[in-house]
Each structure stands twice: as structure tokens, then as C-alpha cells.
Amino acid sequence: xxxxxxxxELAALARQAQGLADLDRLLGVRDTPVPPLPPLRAAFxxxxxxxxxxxxNRARDATPASPKALPKEPRPARGLSLAEREARLHTLADRMxxxxxxxxxxxxxxxxxxxxxxxxxxxxxxEGPGYHEDQQGLAFVGRAGELLTKMIAALGLxxxxxxxxxxxxxxxxxxxxxxxxxxxxxxxxxxxQLDIVQPRVICALGKTAAVGLGLITPDQSLGRNRGLHDWHxxxxxxxxxxxxxxRSPSEKRKAWHDLQQLFPYIGGRPGxxxxxxxx
Ligand code: SF4
Numbered sequence: 470x471x472x473x474x475x476x477x478e479l480a481a482l483a484r485q486a487q488g489l490a491d492l493d494r495l496l497g498v499r500d501t502p503v504p505p506l507p508p509l510r511a512a513f514x515x516x517x518x519x520x521x522x523x524x525x526n527r528a529r530d531a532t533p534a535s536p537k538a539l540p541k542e543p544r545p546a547r548g549l550s551l552a553e554r555e556a557r558l559h560t561l562a563d564r565m566x567x568x569x570x571x572x573x574x575x576x577x578x579x580x581x582x583x584x585x586x587x588x589x590x591x592x593x594x595x596e597g598p599g600y601h602e603d604q605q606g607l608a609f610v611g612r613a614g615e616l617l618t619k620m621i622a623a624l625g626l627x628x629x630x631x632x633x634x635x636x637x638x639x640x641x642x643x644x645x646x647x648x649x650x651x652x653x654x655x656x657x658x659x660x661x662q663l664d665i666v667q668p669r670v671i672c673a674l675g676k677t678a679a680v681g682l683g684l685i686t687p688d689q690s691l692g693r694n695r696g697l698h699d700w701h702x703x704x705x706x707x708x709x710x711x712x713x714x715x716r717s718p719s720e721k722r723k724a725w726h727d728l729q730q731l732f733p734y735i736g737g738r739p740g741x742x743x744x745x746x747x748x
Pocket of ligand 1: 568569655
């Protein structure tokens with residue numbers, strides 16, 4: 470390992486340690502506190518390097534992307550303007566209103582389209598609306614939503630800077646998991662949302678979302694298949710659902726380990742316009 474590589478590795482390790490300390494604070498992990506690290510010396514700043522493609526199907530507990538792998542070059546401007554994305558999302562929401570394509574429409578109070586920035590770099594995908602989402606017509610509210618907000622904050626973002634939605638848009642009765650045929654019927658809507666927003670990276674929250682997106686198969690465990698996958702050319706991270714983390718707080722460290730793999734994709738976009746759309 471040459472000196473530059475060594476400095477890059479040290480910088481990556483320091484980022485991971487600092488991130489854990491930050492997440493402990495933000496998510497309330499009660500393990501032994503990690504003392505904050507001193508600022509990195511300038512000499513340890515990672516070297517610039519050209520962008521690289523996201524690795525597919527990264528194995529469980531794989532090391533987060535090192536600074537050497539960060540995409541440093543601006544990505545070419547994506548096709549649609551913010552105004553066009555907002556307009557298309559609203560048109561799609563209008564088209565979806567009153568949808569009766571699958572049996573889930575029978576028990577819904579409100580269809581939950583999703584909300585956030587129409588030009589978000591990062592889209593979170595959950596499995597489906599729960600009670601509070603069904604009542605309010607918003608994705609990820611309630612306690613799981615609060616934890617997701619903290620996870621987003623740990624990434625240095627706010628909810629208005631990401632887009633949040635689900636595989637199915639109507640609440641399954643009794644909060645059961647959406648069934649494969651229901652996810653298959655609703656999936657074209659999610660595809661359209663992702664085609665419009667064109668995120669740099671997707672984050673599938675929980676096994677059902679990961680299966681719904683086709684990132685893992687129903688017989689694969691979430692725990693052994695966390696990490697970066699590929700969704701039709703877009704990197705897609707598989708990690709735990711916030712509701713699971715509320716039940717199993719000791720897994721928050723693993724979730725943070727996963728979330729760090731989003732950093733290379735959420736560093737800002739050249740020419741990004743201000744504002745966000747709520748559909
Ligand atoms: S879950 Fe999706 S496909 Fe089923 S009724 Fe709701 S919007 Fe339509």
C-alpha cells in the first residue's frame with residue numbers, strides 16, 4: 470500500500486468512526502459512546518479520482534465505499550427540469566387517484582403517493598402505508614417515520630431533500646405485508662415515479678421493499694443481502710426498515726453501516742434547482 474492509499478484508508482476509517490458517533494447521538498444508540506475524533510489533517514484528505522460505477526450485490530457487512538471510490542466528477546445533467554418532474558409527478562398522482570387495480574383499494578382511507586423533492590438524489594422505498602400513513606395520505610409518518618427522519622438527518626439531509634414512497638400505495642388490511650400480486654400490480658407506478666425523479670441512488674427499507682423492487686428474492690434473507698444492489702442501472706441499497714430498528718435497536722449500527730454507502734451519491738448535483746414537489 471503506497472502512502473496515498475494509506476492516507477485514503479485512514480480517512481475512510483475516520484469517517485466511519487465519526488459516523489457511528491453521530492448516529493449514536495441521532496438515533497439514541499445506548500452502547501458505549503464513541504469519542505469524537507479530531508479533525509482530519511489536510512494531508513489525510515482523500516485524493517481526487519474519477520467516478521466509478523456502483524458495485525452490484527455487495528455482500529453483507531462489506532466495507533463502505535472508500536474515498537477513492539467516490540464519484541468526484543459531475544454527473545451529466547439529467548434530462549428533465551425540476552418543473553417538468555413536478556408536473557409529471559402531479560399528472561401521475563392524478564392518474565393514480567381512485568385506482569382500483571388491486572384489492573388493496575378496498576380498505577384504504579387515502580392513497581399514499583409519496584412525497585419529497587421531485588429531483589431528489591435519494592429515493593427511499595418502503596413496503597406500504599400503515600395506519601397513520603393511510604389516515605394522513607403521507608409516506609413514513611408515525612414512529613417509524615420519525616426514525617427515518619433521524620436516519621435522513623444522519624446523512625446530512627432533510628426529508629424535503631429526498632423522495633419517500635412505498636412499493637404499494639394503499640394500506641394492506643391489518644398492516645399485513647403486501648402480497649406478491651399486489652406489489653406486481655402497483656409496481657408500474659413506482660417505476661414511473663423513479664423514472665421521473667431519476668435518483669442517483671435508491672434505498673429499499675426492509676425485505677418486502679427489497680423483494681418488491683426485485684433486488685432480492687423472497688427466499689433470501691435481508692440480513693445476508695444488505696448493501697448495494699442494482700436496480701436497472703441505478704444503485705439500490707438494501708437495509709433495515711425503521712420499524713424493525715425500533716423493535717431491534719441493537720441493529721442500528723448495522724443500518725448506519727449500510728447508510729454510509731449512500732454518501733458517494735448524495736453529495737449535491739451540479740445545476741440543481743431549489744425547491745421540492747409534494748404530490
Ligand atoms: S395498491 Fe397500487 S395498484 Fe393497488 S389499488 Fe392501490 S394504487 Fe392501485
